[in-house]
Amino acid sequence: METLIVQPKTKKQLLAVEAVLKALNVTFKKEKSYSPAFIDEIAKGEEDIKNGRLTRITDVQNIWESIL
Template identity: 50%
Template sequence: METLIVRPKNQKQLVAIESALKALNVAFKKTESPYNPDFVKQIQKSREQAREGKVITYTHDQLAELCK
């Protein structure tokens, strides 16, 4: 059989999905994220800033100068 990876967005969705799987007698396994929740929030914030164009771009020469 195939494996499904489900990523509910909130607790309400998680409860509904678990209830549906139990009602259908489908075996499932819950795992916690291996990442620190604060780290995940920082990454999500950075992605949002990038979508909004709030980024700084550097040329190769500028990066080389910063790394001296």
Template identity: 85%
Template sequence: METLIVQPKNKKQLLAIEAVLHALNVTFKKEQHYNAKFIDEMAKGEEDIKKGRLTRIEDVQNIWESIL
């Protein structure tokens, strides 16, 4: 048979697609292209940025002095 590659844009779409496949008794498998821990770390980093938990470096010529 054929293989379909589906790329939902969000969790809501993913859940809807899975529900339809279950209802039609279609077998499927989910694959992640990234390690789950990596995805969690990226999400945490984005949340930190939104909350202002970051370090801004104004003078890149003296980057090491800014950090230390």
């Protein structure tokens, strides 16, 4: 079969699409998507960790002194 990607703009649209799919006995799954900018930030953070660009906090009692 085929896969459809539906992108409702409002909660009302989402509920309507889900109701139609349920009424037609069509199986579906919901997945949350993240903005491309957020995904890029996560990738940059992971790259920083791989390259050792991070701050390690060993004394959680004085956390603010560790990062300032």
